[in-house]
Amino acid sequence: MAVEGLAEGAMSPVLAFALVGGLGVGSQWLAWRLRMPAIVLMLLAGILIGPVLGVFNPARDVGPLLQPMIAIAVAIILFEGGMTLNFHSLNDAAVGVKRLVFLGAPLGWMTSTLALHYVAGLSWESAAVFGGIMIVTGPTVIAPLLRTSRLAKRPAALLQWEAIVNDPIGALAAVLAFEVVLVLNTATAVNVAIADLVIGIAVATALGGAAGLGLSRAFRRAWVPEFMKVPVLFGLLLGVFGLSDEVLHESGLLAVTIMGIVIANANLPSYTEMRRFKEHATVLLVSGVFILLAAGLNVERLALLDWSAVAFVLLVILVARPASVFISLLGSGIPFREQLLVALTGPRGVVLVAVAGLFGDRLLNLGFEDAALIGPLAFALVSFSVVLHGFTLAPFARWLGLAGAETPGVIVLGGSNWTTAFAEALKKADVPVLMIDPNFGHLRAARTAGIATFTGDILSEAAEQRLEFVSYATLLAATDNDAYNTLVTTDLAPEFGREHVYQIKREAAASKRHQLPSTLGGRQFGPDETHAKLEQMINDGWGFRITRLTEEFTFDDWRAKRPDAHLIARIASNGTIKLISKDEEVNGAPGVRILALRQQDEPRESQPPAA
Numbered sequence: 001m002a003v004e005g006l007a008e009g010a011m012s013p014v015l016a017f018a019l020v021g022g023l024g025v026g027s028q029w030l031a032w033r034l035r036m037p038a039i040v041l042m043l044l045a046g047i048l049i050g051p052v053l054g055v056f057n058p059a060r061d062v063g064p065l066l067q068p069m070i071a072i073a074v075a076i077i078l079f080e081g082g083m084t085l086n087f088h089s090l091n092d093a094a095v096g097v098k099r100l101v102f103l104g105a106p107l108g109w110m111t112s113t114l115a116l117h118y119v120a121g122l123s124w125e126s127a128a129v130f131g132g133i134m135i136v137t138g139p140t141v142i143a144p145l146l147r148t149s150r151l152a153k154r155p156a157a158l159l160q161w162e163a164i165v166n167d168p169i170g171a172l173a174a175v176l177a178f179e180v181v182l183v184l185n186t187a188t189a190v191n192v193a194i195a196d197l198v199i200g201i202a203v204a205t206a207l208g209g210a211a212g213l214g215l216s217r218a219f220r221r222a223w224v225p226e227f228m229k230v231p232v233l234f235g236l237l238l239g240v241f242g243l244s245d246e247v248l249h250e251s252g253l254l255a256v257t258i259m260g261i262v263i264a265n266a267n268l269p270s271y272t273e274m275r276r277f278k279e280h281a282t283v284l285l286v287s288g289v290f291i292l293l294a295a296g297l298n299v300e301r302l303a304l305l306d307w308s309a310v311a312f313v314l315l316v317i318l319v320a321r322p323a324s325v326f327i328s329l330l331g332s333g334i335p336f337r338e339q340l341l342v343a344l345t346g347p348r349g350v351v352l353v354a355v356a357g358l359f360g361d362r363l364l365n366l367g368f369e370d371a372a373l374i375g376p377l378a379f380a381l382v383s384f385s386v387v388l389h390g391f392t393l394a395p396f397a398r399w400l401g402l403a404g405a406e407t408p409g410v411i412v413l414g415g416s417n418w419t420t421a422f423a424e425a426l427k428k429a430d431v432p433v434l435m436i437d438p439n440f441g442h443l444r445a446a447r448t449a450g451i452a453t454f455t456g457d458i459l460s461e462a463a464e465q466r467l468e469f470v471s472y473a474t475l476l477a478a479t480d481n482d483a484y485n486t487l488v489t490t491d492l493a494p495e496f497g498r499e500h501v502y503q504i505k506r507e508a509a510a511s512k513r514h515q516l517p518s519t520l521g522g523r524q525f526g527p528d529e530t531h532a533k534l535e536q537m538i539n540d541g542w543g544f545r546i547t548r549l550t551e552e553f554t555f556d557d558w559r560a561k562r563p564d565a566h567l568i569a570r571i572a573s574n575g576t577i578k579l580i581s582k583d584e585e586v587n588g589a590p591g592v593r594i595l596a597l598r599q600q601d602e603p604r605e606s607q608p609p610a611a
Contacts (some may be wrong), residue, residue, distance in 0.1 A: 016061040020295075023049065024287025037390025038144055042287050043383060046294025058296040070292060070354050073285040075241040075256045078351075080282040081143070081164035082260020083274070088461060093157040096334050100162040100342075103328035105135045105169050111320035116377075120312040125181045126363055126371045130378070132173030133356050134316070137163045138349025141386055144286070145347065149394040150470035152402045155338045159345060167351050168254035172201065174359055175250050185366055200248020208255035211240045212262025219268050229270055250355065289350045293379075301376045309377055313384050321346040337400045345393055347385040353378050407575035408473030409433055413458055413488060415442030416531070418538040419478050422568070423451045425544035425595060431577050432471055436463070437479070458488055469495070474579060477503040477522060480531045489522030499523070502579050505530050523581050527566035527597055534597075543600045544568065548593045555588025565598035 011019070023045045031038035049056040058066050113131030116122045122130065142163040146156050179193040215236055218224050224232050240259055245252035268274075325343035356378035363371030397403035409432025412419050419435065423446055426433040435446045436454045443453040456462055475496050477485035485503040493501045501522035507530050527534065547558055559565075569579045573591035580586060588594070 010060050011056065013062055013065075016056060016058075019049070019056060020288050020291050021284065024284065024291055027291075028283065028287055035148075037148065037386070038287070039141055039290060039386045040390050042290040043294050043386065046291040047297065049291075050295030051297050051299050056295050058292050062292075066292065066296070067358075070289055070350070071245070071252075072238065072241065073289045074351055074354060075252055076237065077282050077285055077289075078164065078167055078253055079237050079256040079260040081160075081167075082257040083264045085161060085164060085261050086264045088465070093154045093161070095332050096154070096158050096329055096342075097161040097165070099328045099332055100158065100325070101165050101169070104162065104324050105166050105173070107324035107327055108135045108166075108321070109173055111324050112316060115312055115315045115320050119315055120308055120373065120377060122370050122373060123368060125185075126368050126374060128177040129174050129181060129359050129363060130356060130374050132175075132177045133170050133352055133359065133378070134348070134381075135170035135173055136167045136348065136351050136355075137346050138167070138351060138382075141347040141349040141389070143282075145345075145389060145393050149397055150403050151341075151393075151397050152338075152468055152470070153465075154334070155341050155397070155402050156470075158334075158338070158342050162342075164257065168250075168257045171250040171253050171351070171355050174355060175200075175248065178359055178362065181363070181366065196248060200244075200251040201254065203247045204244040204251035204255040205258060207240050207244050208258030209262055211236055211255075212259040212266070215259075216263055216266035216268055219270060220266075226270065230274060233274060253351075286350070289354075293350060293353050297379060298375065301372055302379070304373055305376050305380060309373075309380055312377065313381050316381060317344075317346065317385060317388070338402060341397060341400055341402055344396070345389055347389040348378075348382045349386075350382075353382055403470070407431060408577075409471055410474045410476060410577060410579075411436060411458070411469075411472045413437070413475070413477045413485070414479035414531075415439065415446060415453075416478070416480070416535055417445075418534040420445045420449065420451070421538055421544055424449050425546060426577070427451055429546055429571055429577075429593060429595065430575060431571065434467070434472060459491060474500045474577065475502065475522070476525060476579065477501075478525065478531065482506040486521040490520050493522065502581075504534065507532070523579075526568040526580050529566075537597070541600050542597055544595060544597055546571070546593050546595050549588050549590055551590045555586060555592075555594070558588075558594060562596065562598055565596040567594065567596050569595040571595060 024042060027041040027045050028038045030036075031041045050058075062069070109131050112134040113124075113127045116127035116131055116134075117124055120127075137159070142159050146160060151159070176197060179197055183190050183193050215233065218232075219229060237256055237259065240255050241252040243252075244255035263274075322343035326339060329339050329342075353375075357375045360371045360374035360378075363374070394403060407430070410426055412423050412433060412435045415435055415437035423433045423435050427450070432452075434452045434454065435443055436456070436458050437443050438455065438457055440455045443455060446453050454463065454467060473496065475489065475492055477488045479485055486506075489501045489503045502525045503522040504525045505528060529537070547553075549555055549558065567580050567586065569577050570586055570588075571577050571593040577595075586594075
């Protein structure tokens with residue numbers, strides 16, 4: 001009878017997975033359309049189908065597979081995070097990252113434990129275990145926030161490295177605290193507990209390092225065919241996580257993070273493809289785990305929270321987190337405004353909720369009744385921090401001057417007469433523009449005009465480290481080398497979004513012998529002309545001009561007056577720009593500015609670029 005009552009109203013696991021997947025992807029797409037933090041919508045979706053409507057109950061509909069699924073998902077998320085931690089990306093953030101890990105983590109553990117004991121009312125045992133878990137700042141939350149807030153390089157690196165490296169450290173801190181509690185409250189010997197902990201950490205470190213080095217060697221020596229690389233990667237990842245977790249619970253997170261970092265720094269030729277596939281998998285897993293955890297909320301335990309929980313959450317976000325960050329970064333040379341941004345940005349994610357629930361149940365089994373509060377407090381902290389930082393990080397970063405320009409700019413690749421004229425027109429329209437060319441002389445006219453320039457290859461490591469790409473949303477490859485334009489737009493399309501990457505018409509595009517697949521290259525730039533033709537047009541007196549549309553002077557009026565003009569771009573009233581491809585329809589609403597290439601009354605003298 002009890003089994004029948006439990007099954008009543010349950011949905012099949014297949015339908016449950018479909019529901020979670022659909023809601024997760026749908027929430028992320030809707031958040032993109034509404035320009036809202038995706039995690040907020042995922043939390044709302046999980047709460048709606050779970051505690052509110054009762055349509056989905058993970059414990060009932062998924063059953064005993066729920067916890068293993070969440071554990072594996074978190075492991076994959078942390079591994080993908082580790083794969084983003086290339087030591088070359090640290091640069092001047094290295095000192096800050098070391099301090100946030102070696103000083104910030106213990107300080108965060110201590111301040112969180114004090115807040116839990118004196119404000120939330122937990123016993124020292126429960127507070128010490130939960131305080132260790134609270135070291136984590138959540139890569140599952142930080143990654144989407146960084147994607148949408150477009151932070152400057154150093155604060156973004158500080159937040160990303162801290163979140164990913166401290167995640168397994170926080171889990172192991174909880175293990176350490178729990179082992180101490182176990183020794184003090186059971187017959188477990190101290191030497192046995194210490195041996196278990198040391199062996200577990202050693203095994204996790206050795207497994208992660210060996211797996212990363214072995215996989216890198218196998219891939220570099222072509223022992224694994226190209227089509228098998230991602231499956232082998234996944235299989236090895238799950239094996240490392242499972243073996244390490246079998247030795248010491250939660251040590252698997254450390255193992256997979258180390259494995260990811262080793263692979264990230266192995267300079268593998270196929271690293272980019274593997275990382276992109278992992279990013280796609282992580283997007284699905286993050287949304288799924290958030291919805292599962294939100295839908296599985298225990299309402300009865302949440303009812304145990306009172307005003308002390310609110311005070312605890314505020315104290316952690318406004319006092320404990322800033323104190324640990326400011327103390328750990330004292331004397332680091334990092335500017336105060338960057339320290340302030342990091343100090344007031346500490347969102348927690350799924351790792352905190354998942355691990356907190358696990359240790360809360362373990363402490364309950366040991367007789368600590370206050371441990372029932374750990375799960376609800378964890379969810380309250382995660383929910384509040386996600387909503388707070390989701391809505392405030394981008395404007396706060398802009399206020400501090402640590403985010404990309406509010407008006408996304410344009411990167412123009414290639415220095416010539418016509419690209420300089422185009423960049424000057426964008427500058428006059430208050431659209432941020434950056435010109436890049438390997439030849440210093442080709443950028444002389446742009447520098448004279450006060451346009452931001454970079455001499456070098458846009459695909460180089462120097463460009464990645466020195467340029468703040470977050471300030472630019474559109475890329476135009478306009479060199480006189482069609483092959484190079486195609487290479488750049490193909491390589492950077494995943495970063496900018498394929499709809500924001502353009503290149504000029506190829507010289508031999510009409511020939512079937514030279515036509516490239518649609519998967520290569522960017523969208524065609526406005527005028528149906530090649531580089532040589534555009535250069536000749538500028539020398540013959542053509543120029544870029546901007547016209548503002550009004551209710552009295554519509555787009556149709558402009559087109560009737562300038563039938564021979566080449567439409568280049570549409571600049572919205574908020575300053576955002578969209579390059580117009582050939583034959584593309586234009587939304588000519590009042591207030592929109594039209595950028596066009598048209599014949600001028602007085603020809604311009606020929607000015608070939610300097611060698």
